[in-house]
Amino acid sequence: MNQTSEWEPKILGLLCKWCSYAGADLAGTSRKKYPANIRIIKIPCSGRIDPLLIIRALRSGFDGILVSGCHPGDCHYQTGNYRARRRIAITKRFLEYMGVEPQRIQASWVSASEGGKFAEVVTEVTRDLKEINPNRLFTDERDGTKTTH
Amino acid sequence: MSETEQKLRIEARALLEQGRVDYIIGYETGSLKFTTTPLITTNKDDVDRLVINPFIVNNLSVFLRETSGKAGIVAKGCDSRSIVSLIQDQQLARENIVIIGVPCSGVVDLKKVERLTGKDRDELDDIIWEGDKAVVTIGGVKKEFQAREVLLDDCLSCEVPVPQEYDILLDEVGPLVCDKELSRSHIKGLEDMPPEQRWQFWKNEFSRCIRCYACRQVCPACFCERCFVEESEPQWVSPLPKWQDNLIFQVGRMIHVAGRCTDCGECERACPVNIPLRSLSKKMEEIVEELFHYRAGTDKEAPPLMAAYKVDEAEDFIR
Numbered sequence: 001m002n003q004t005s006e007w008e009p010k011i012l013g014l015l016c017k018w019c020s021y022a023g024a025d026l027a028g029t030s031r032k033k034y035p036a037n038i039r040i041i042k043i044p045c046s047g048r049i050d051p052l053l054i055i056r057a058l059r060s061g062f063d064g065i066l067v068s069g070c071h072p073g074d075c076h077y078q079t080g081n082y083r084a085r086r087r088i089a090i091t092k093r094f095l096e097y098m099g100v101e102p103q104r105i106q107a108s109w110v111s112a113s114e115g116g117k118f119a120e121v122v123t124e125v126t127r128d129l130k131e132i133n134p135n136r137l138f139t140d141e142r143d144g145t146k147t148t149h
Numbered sequence: 150m151s152e153t154e155q156k157l158r159i160e161a162r163a164l165l166e167q168g169r170v171d172y173i174i175g176y177e178t179g180s181l182k183f184t185t186t187p188l189i190t191t192n193k194d195d196v197d198r199l200v201i202n203p204f205i206v207n208n209l210s211v212f213l214r215e216t217s218g219k220a221g222i223v224a225k226g227c228d229s230r231s232i233v234s235l236i237q238d239q240q241l242a243r244e245n246i247v248i249i250g251v252p253c254s255g256v257v258d259l260k261k262v263e264r265l266t267g268k269d270r271d272e273l274d275d276i277i278w279e280g281d282k283a284v285v286t287i288g289g290v291k292k293e294f295q296a297r298e299v300l301l302d303d304c305l306s307c308e309v310p311v312p313q314e315y316d317i318l319l320d321e322v323g324p325l326v327c328d329k330e331l332s333r334s335h336i337k338g339l340e341d342m343p344p345e346q347r348w349q350f351w352k353n354e355f356s357r358c359i360r361c362y363a364c365r366q367v368c369p370a371c372f373c374e375r376c377f378v379e380e381s382e383p384q385w386v387s388p389l390p391k392w393q394d395n396l397i398f399q400v401g402r403m404i405h406v407a408g409r410c411t412d413c414g415e416c417e418r419a420c421p422v423n424i425p426l427r428s429l430s431k432k433m434e435e436i437v438e439e440l441f442h443y444r445a446g447t448d449k450e451a452p453p454l455m456a457a458y459k460v461d462e463a464e465d466f467i468r
Contacts, residue, residue, distance in 0.1 A: 051404045052377060052385050055397050072460065082458035086441065089463040090407050093436045097340070098400065098429075099348025108468035121468050137348060138393045 009063035009129035011122070013040040014049055018076040019111045020068035026115030034119035035126040038066065045069065046107075047080025051091040054105060058095075063135045064104045066125050068118075071109040081109070100137060103128040153251065153320045154201045157223065160249060160317050161196040164221045170247050171218035174209050175199040182270050183259050187212065199223070201319075203257040203278055206301070208413040210235060211369040219245050225253040227303070229312035230411040230446030231369040237446070237453050238409065240372055250315030252322030254278040255296060255304040262299050266292065281326050296326035302427065303414040305332035314449060335428050336435075351396060357422040358395035360388070364416035364426060365402060370409035370445075377401055399429065407433050408454025411445050 015021040021042045027034060043049065046069025057065050067088055069081040085107075092105040106128070108121045157175070164170045177188035177198040185204050188195065189212055201223075209222055210231040224232060229248060235241045257276055262285060263269060275286040282293045297305060305328045312318070330337075339347055362378075365371045377385050378398050385401065386394040403410070412434045417426040437443050440463050443454050451457075 052397075052401050055400055056383075056385065059393060059397060072464075079458060082460070083455070085463055085467070086455060086458055087404075089440055089466065090433070090436055091404055092466060093440070094400070094404060094407075094429075094433055096344075097347070097432050097436075098351050098396075099344045099346070101344055102466075106468065107466060124468065140393070 007130070007134060008035075009037050009126060009134070010061070011038040011064045011066055011125060011129065012057045012062040013038040013122075014043050014046075014053070014065065014067045015040055015110075016046045016048075016069040016076075016081075017042050017044055019070035019074065020046075020108070020118065022112035023068075023110040023114045023118040026112065027118045028115075030115045032115055032119035034122040037126045037129075038122050045075065045077050045080035046084035047075070047077065049084055049087065051087055054088075054091055055095075058100065058104065058135060059138045061135060061138075064106060064125060064129045066106045066108065066121070068108045068110050068121070071111055074111060101132045103132055104135065151201060154199070156319050157199055157201055157249065157251070158196050160319070161199055161221060162193050164247060165191070165193040165196065169219065170221035172216045172220040173199070173222075174212050174216070174220055175223040175249075176201070176205045176207070176209075179204075183257075183273070183276060189216065201251055203254065203276060203283070204259070205251070205253075206256045206418065208367075208369055208415050211367060211415070213241055213246065213369075214372055219247070221247040221249055223249050223251055224312050224315070225251050226309040226312050227253075227307065227411060227413050229314045230309065231413060232446070233314050233449045234409050234411060234446035235369060235372070236449045237451060238372070243449065247317070248312060248315040250312035250318040252311045252318070252320050253304075253307075254310070254322070255300045255307065255326060257283060257299050258301040262294070265294060265298060297328045297331060300326065301414070302332055303412065305329070306412070306431070313447065333431065333435075335425060336432050339428060352392055354424045355395040355399065356392040358390060358392070358399070358424060359422060360390040360395060360398065361421060363419040363421065364399075367415045367419040368402075368406065368410075369413070369415075370406040370411075371402065373405075377405070399424075399426070403429050403433050406430075408437055408441075408443060409445050410434060 049067050054065050075081045088107050096102045106125050110118045161173045173190055175188050176185040178200055179186040183204050187207055208228050208231055210228050236243050273287055277284050281296045283299045285292045307327050310325050311322045386397050410430050412431045414427045
């Protein structure tokens with residue numbers, strides 16, 4: 001794929017149902033504009049995020065992953081977001097060391113009342129990803145393997 | 150036979166005779182010169198085969214979960230960390246293990262000795278520690294080498310030559326020689342590369358992987374009853390050894406053992422295609438220490454890394 005001005009990154013959004021998903025809903029109902037690059041999956045809690053999901057999303061061709069949950073202290077299950085933070089922190093740092101651009105793994109705290117913040121976050125993440133190349137990490141020129149893009 | 154070895158045999162025999170343990174897990178002389186192999190026995194007459202020498206490389210704690218009942222285990226400083234880590238994860242009960250601590254002067258990397266002397270292992274007569282020097286005898290002639298020239302890369306980053314957790318401590322420890330910079334020189338080299346080059350490097354390495362899972366089997370921290378690579382719903386990785394799946398397997402494994410891995414280096418030694426896995430595990434250990442000030446296997450009362458949190462930590466990457 002050539003990187004052209006038309007290139008639009010594909011972002012996987014994993015949003016916690018108690019805060020960020022509701023925040024995304026609010027962004028919609030309050031007619032906030034944000035890039036249509038994000039594909040959202042509702043998850044029960046950011047603590048649900050297994051680092052393998054992040055790696056698998058990269059393998060299947062997503063340019064970036066945004067995990068979003070409740071602000072610290074606001075988790076519906078008390079501590080899920082704190083646990084998520086540890087997991088995502090090591091995943092991000094470790095993949096960075098292996099050669100994955102740090103922009104690809106993103107996280108945010110967005111509450112149910114922060115529709116505006118959700119729109120900003122998606123705008124920023126999209127902008128960050130446009131600065132780097134499309135995800136070709138797992139493509140293989142030799143055997144013609146293509147990621148599903 | 151060294152004095153330490155003598156003490157070990159006496160202690161091991163006593164443990165078995167008094168019925169304080171059902172098993173002894175230790176090292177015996179391997180079939181090749183300058184190697185050792187694990188010895189797991191219930192028979193008190195076998196204890197005379199136990200050895201302590203500069204080649205007791207294996208981390209025996211991996212066998213603790215395979216023996217039932219009480220086990221007496223020979224442990225170096227680094228191995229005791231793995232045992233503590235297993236206790237933290239409630240994989241072992243402390244009262245079921247008798248740790249026979251061996252103060253370790255470091256394990257000699259035979260390849261390095263062979264390279265330095267230009268001789269094959271069969272041409273070498275003896276290799277022993279004398280203080281912080283390794284003395285190699287070749288045809289009756291003694292040659293001295295600095296410890297940092299012949300130590301295993303793992304041992305170069307050693308911090309705890311004496312087991313921190315033990316029931317019986319066999320001896321005094323020799324001088325600790327370590328060279329942290331030399332030990333992480335490969336990681337440093339990778340960190341200095343641009344990201345694409347780094348990815349290319351790992352891609353090349355993992356294209357050699359044959360997915361034998363030796364790294365997983367030998368790892369004391371890999372104790373899942375069912376590994377994610379064998380799950381079929383969802384199928385996280387394809388069973389075919391394609392580099393993409395090989396890489397995902399290893400990344401997944403490294404993330405799973407983060408906070409358990411003590412960087413013992415067994416995975417790298419077990420790897421039949423010489424993938425530099427310690428450059429991953431050591432980096433993960435560094436990341437964990439930097440972010441959470443946590444070192445695996447140093448405190449048996451501490452909760453496992455991923456089962457705990459602090460309110461204020463690692464916030465900087467979150468929007």
